[in-house]
Amino acid sequence: MIYPQLVFKCKCGTAQAEIKGKLYAESNCHCHSCVASAKFVESKPNFDGYSALSNGNGGFAYVLVKGKDINFTSDIVSEEAHKNIDYVKVGEKGKLARSYCKRCHTVLGIFEKNFAFLNRNCLFDHGGDPFKPSAPVINIMKKHAFDPDSVPEPAAATFPFFGALSLMPIMWGFGGKVAPKDSAIYAGKDLSKVEVVPITWES
Ligand SMILES: [Zn+2]
Numbered sequence: 426m427i428y429p430q431l432v433f434k435c436k437c438g439t440a441q442a443e444i445k446g447k448l449y450a451e452s453n454c455h456c457h458s459c460v461a462s463a464k465f466v467e468s469k470p471n472f473d474g475y476s477a478l479s480n481g482n483g484g485f486a487y488v489l490v491k492g493k494d495i496n497f498t499s500d501i502v503s504e505e506a507h508k509n510i511d512y513v514k515v516g517e518k519g520k521l522a523r524s525y526c527k528r529c530h531t532v533l534g535i536f537e538k539n540f541a542f543l544n545r546n547c548l549f550d551h552g553g554d555p556f557k558p559s560a561p562v563i564n565i566m567k568k569h570a571f572d573p574d575s576v577p578e579p580a581a582a583t584f585p586f587f588g589a590l591s592l593m594p595i596m597w598g599f600g601g602k603v604a605p606k607d608s609a610i611y612a613g614k615d616l617s618k619v620e621v622v623p624i625t626w627e628s
């Protein structure tokens with residue numbers, strides 16, 4: 426779906442970007458990792474951010490965008506920026522980092538080199554109104570939810586195949602770079618010191 430330019434920002438404004446181009450996927454992911462990570466960050470004291478969960482307690486509300494379509498308008502490279510953004514991974518061996526703002530504890534999303542899964546609740550139109558998807562958002566990974574029966578319709582048991590197919594080129598690196606390598610938005614390759622969301626479920 427192509428939208429006019431959108432604004433992405435955490436509640437306190439530490440992380441802000443302009444998003445242009447296409448949103449490649451708009452879904453709510455109910456998998457353990459997404460939901461547990463959001464709940465972990467949002468249960469920290471002083472949480473005063475935008476929840477990453479649909480309706481505050483559903484699945485991870487995300488949009489997938491190409492790296493080149495994200496243009497950061499707030500500082501994400503200075504020492505100060507590095508102090509203000511932190512990460513979590515799921516389990517000691519977690520290979521994926523989710524970035525969040527340490528000031529308001531808004532989960533920002535998953536930032537890879539060429540693409541990002543952004544917290545959809547951080548998106549606004551230029552009039553300042555919260556972004557509204559044009560079609561009902563599909564709830565994916567129902568089969569892997571903490572409580573599958575509570576996952577609302579429209580729902581998909583896993584990650585829909587055709588959806589995955591259309592995302593491949595972006596995942597493979599045709600999305601352009603998100604931000605400078607030394608930016609705070611990335612956890613980088615070494616996740617050994619990243620805070621761990623404990624795995625409390627059977628995988
Ligand atoms: Zn913030």
Ligand SMILES: [Zn+2]
Nearest residue numbers: 454455456459
């Ligand atoms: Zn997920």
